[in-house]
Amino acid sequence: MVSKAVDYFQDEVPFHPLTCGNDSQNHDLLRVKVREWDGSPVLYCPTEGCDYIQTWIPEMVLQAYRRDRERIDEYKNEMKDLGIELRTTETDA
Numbered sequence: 001m002v003s004k005a006v007d008y009f010q011d012e013v014p015f016h017p018l019t020c021g022n023d024s025q026n027h028d029l030l031r032v033k034v035r036e037w038d039g040s041p042v043l044y045c046p047t048e049g050c051d052y053i054q055t056w057i058p059e060m061v062l063q064a065y066r067r068d069r070e071r072i073d074e075y076k077n078e079m080k081d082l083g084i085e086l087r088t089t090e091t092d093a
């Protein structure tokens, strides 16, 4: 869930995305991975050769994801009530 929330925030939410602490201009946006030694989710920079890790994830990332997911669910239910079928991705077709 945390990983989905971060991807959502980075790609969909029109706030400043979470950027690399080594090079916020040129490196890719941060993504989530599970830290091996304790299993906790951390943010990392996917740019090759960069070792930037951020051990905290802003609460607003999860809040934005929860809020919008609820809104999307509401929307889907409304459409369902109207008898309209929604396709979430093009590959569903």
Ligand SMILES: [Zn+2]
Pocket (backbone or CB within 6 Å): 020, 021, 022, 023, 027, 028, 045, 046, 047, 050, 051, 052
């Ligand atoms: Zn980086």
